[in-house]
């Protein structure tokens with residue numbers, strides 16, 4: 001019998017996708033967020049609408065049976081709700097997980113249910129749930145006596161979540177426009193007592209092929225379109241994809257990552273090609289007003305070691321493959337500086353202005369100077385530094 005699912009982050013993917021599947025599986029969804037106005041809107045609404053848009057037209061559904069807690073003021077309520085919940089999910093952004101670890105740890109410590117809590121982080125990050133678990137079990141957040149019996153109180157599953165949910169217009173209230181495609185893969189191996197019943201999840205034994213395929217195909221192509229688009233003054237991703245040069249850049253980047261996905265995992269070249277074709281058509285969807293600045297947001301995260309550019313490029317360079325297109329994408333990401341509302345883009349500009357190229361390259365990408373990718377990235381850092389002096 002489904003009960004309560006606590007979801008941290010009532011934003012685009014939280015309201016637009018995770019809550020949808022939890023709701024359809026019979027859970028009451030309790031959103032936890034920190035934005036006063038959003039919390040009020042959720043608590044004043046009985047339902048909101050999700051609309052899928054694509055070439056086949058529009059399809060809408062109503063989401064009901066939810067409420068929200070503001071963790072800025074009502075942490076006790078958050079902890080009490082988690083103590084009696086079945087599932088905790090989050091989609092707050094990888095860098096925000098450190099702020100939600102303590103209430104989850106306290107909720108686990110206060111468990112009143114005998115079945116362990118299922119914890120699934122839904123962030124675009126390799127092994128996001130493992131990272132969240134590490135934060136939850138940090139001695140600052142969890143006492144040793146709770147940690148000792150953790151397996152009886154909570155179980156954890158890594159996940160790869162894929163659905164494009166753009167930033168919604170200001171007048172949309174809680175309603176969300178999304179694409180029809182979705183895939184949510186969750187690893188079973190941490191759920192010793194059985195995984196939760198959530199409709200639509202694809203349960204897998206080993207998540208690595210799924211998360212690498214997703215991050216290094218969907219997000220690599222998306223980010224390539226976003227950074228090239230932004231630097232050409234183009235507003236949306238579908239407009240960027242309508243530019244023949246940018247479309248070509250996206251294809252070339254995906255040809256490179258395909259070598260890694262098919263070479264490393266049990267995914268044939270034909271399967272990967274089909275996957276690529278689907279992605280290209282998804283990100284070209286003219287019905288989704290997805291802006292380049294959303295998709296390019298947080299460039300420091302996106303340039304980091306295991307992320308959508310350096311992650312595949314480093315592994316390909318180690319295997320002797322060409323990574324020219326991915327490196328051109330990195331250059332465009334380096335040029336995503338001082339973008340309004342994006343703190344990381346301001347920090348990126350400062351790093352590139354204040355540090356010698358060698359130091360900046362290592363700081364931004366985590367690559368050591370002896371890595372086969374390092375010199376190629378260093379050249380781009382030098383180029384961008386000299387252009388933005």
Ligand SMILES: NC(=O)c1ccc[n+]([C@@H]2O[C@H](COP(=O)([O-])OP(=O)(O)OC[C@H]3O[C@@H](n4cnc5c(N)ncnc54)[C@H](O)[C@@H]3O)[C@@H](O)[C@H]2O)c1
Nearest residue numbers: 009010011012013032033091092093099123124163164165
């Ligand atoms: N939008 C997509 O297409 C999509 C798809 C797959 C995965 N994701 C991933 O999901 C995550 C969220 O993305 P999004 O697009 O929904 O972003 P978003 O900005 O729309 O939503 C994030 C929400 O988290 C809330 N938040 C911030 N700090 C918080 C805190 N301390 N406690 C609780 N809530 C807090 C914000 O107020 C916001 O409502 C990211 O990791 C993203 O990579 C997004």
Ligand SMILES: O=P(O)(O)OC[C@@H](O)[C@@H](O)[C@H](O)[C@H](O)CO
Nearest residue numbers: 124161162163164165219222295
């Ligand atoms: O959410 P980010 O910042 O990691 O990446 C931006 C987009 O590429 C991303 O949100 C996609 O829309 C999503 O990953 C599709 O499943």
